[in-house]
Amino acid sequence: MDAVSTAPALSADRLSKHFGDRVAFQDVSFEIGYGEVFGFLGPNGAGKTTTVRTLGTLLTPTSGTASVAGLPLTPDNGVEIRRRISIMPESPGLYLRLTVLENLRCFADLYQVPTATKRIEQVLSAVHLTDRAHDACGALSKGLRQRVALARALLNDPQVLFLDEPTSGLDPVAARGVHDLIDELRQRGVTIFLTTHRLDEAERLCDRVAILNTTLRTIGRPDQLRDELFARTLTVRTAVPLAAPDRVFGSVTGVSSWHENDLTTYVLTVDDPTQAAPAVTRALVQADADVLSINPSHHSLEDVYLELIDVPAGQP
Numbered sequence: 001m002d003a004v005s006t007a008p009a010l011s012a013d014r015l016s017k018h019f020g021d022r023v024a025f026q027d028v029s030f031e032i033g034y035g036e037v038f039g040f041l042g043p044n045g046a047g048k049t050t051t052v053r054t055l056g057t058l059l060t061p062t063s064g065t066a067s068v069a070g071l072p073l074t075p076d077n078g079v080e081i082r083r084r085i086s087i088m089p090e091s092p093g094l095y096l097r098l099t100v101l102e103n104l105r106c107f108a109d110l111y112q113v114p115t116a117t118k119r120i121e122q123v124l125s126a127v128h129l130t131d132r133a134h135d136a137c138g139a140l141s142k143g144l145r146q147r148v149a150l151a152r153a154l155l156n157d158p159q160v161l162f163l164d165e166p167t168s169g170l171d172p173v174a175a176r177g178v179h180d181l182i183d184e185l186r187q188r189g190v191t192i193f194l195t196t197h198r199l200d201e202a203e204r205l206c207d208r209v210a211i212l213n214t215t216l217r218t219i220g221r222p223d224q225l226r227d228e229l230f231a232r233t234l235t236v237r238t239a240v241p242l243a244a245p246d247r248v249f250g251s252v253t254g255v256s257s258w259h260e261n262d263l264t265t266y267v268l269t270v271d272d273p274t275q276a277a278p279a280v281t282r283a284l285v286q287a288d289a290d291v292l293s294i295n296p297s298h299h300s301l302e303d304v305y306l307e308l309i310d311v312p313a314g315q316p
């Protein structure tokens, strides 16, 4: 195996970027494997774009080290790193008067893409835009322009693709189209570093996520973060209040505690919901309870995010 395949696709070790007195991000460390889709989440001003620009060699870090596509992030490696990566910025930056094809030819020239005609065909097909190749970019919807931008980012066949807010401003249907394309890229083994405000997007697409708010607040699989942050619970709803809930729940193995949410809703803290649920059901039946539902808790990535990001009161 060569150095590229054994080293992580991306790594940062106590990486920081300051603009004068302003700290854009501080002491950020992570490792991302080849083929991983990694979500980078955080509120406005958290430092996401600056991190992408730093890892993409457009800004020099203030301190710390990193490696990108198997190469140490140093000024000497800038050209080679840029050959191996691509950044799709938040705004597509296309020439609106030129056609899709002309735009791609132009950028293929700029990036000195070998066998450009064939590669353009491939990237157009990858983003399902072959039949729109001769349309002026200015005549395309925002969603289609975003796909052209993705095609442009794929021209150099990057090992690592940075997508900065790829669905910003897109309607749900257009956003779904971009999500499907990201899924297809993942299946081809492209490593994707995705910054997003959209937690549903991260939850759907990403193997792991990091939550940044100048410093890194957490990193892990969405389900792992949920489990770490929130106790597992079962919510039991009954038609009428239980006469003696303590007696019903107190003796069930695997239920460590319980409380009432309202007169007919009981929240049970459990070790393992799939083992506890049948035992709880049996206890309720034995107690002759009129059960309406027994549900395991569901915490979304949004719950994790809100728990970790200090949102000032009154702000959405």
Ligand SMILES: Nc1ncnc2c1ncn2[C@@H]1O[C@H](COP(=O)(O)OP(=O)(O)OP(=O)(O)O)[C@@H](O)[C@H]1O
Residues within 6 Å of the ligand: 019, 022, 023, 024, 025, 042, 043, 044, 045, 046, 047, 048, 049, 050, 051
């Ligand atoms: N070129 C620059 N000069 C000075 N300060 C900058 C520069 N670029 C970014 N910053 C500052 O660095 C901080 C992080 O900005 P950044 O754009 O990386 O955040 P972000 O998480 O991408 O935000 P958003 O979600 O709003 O795009 C902000 O305080 C921003 O004002």
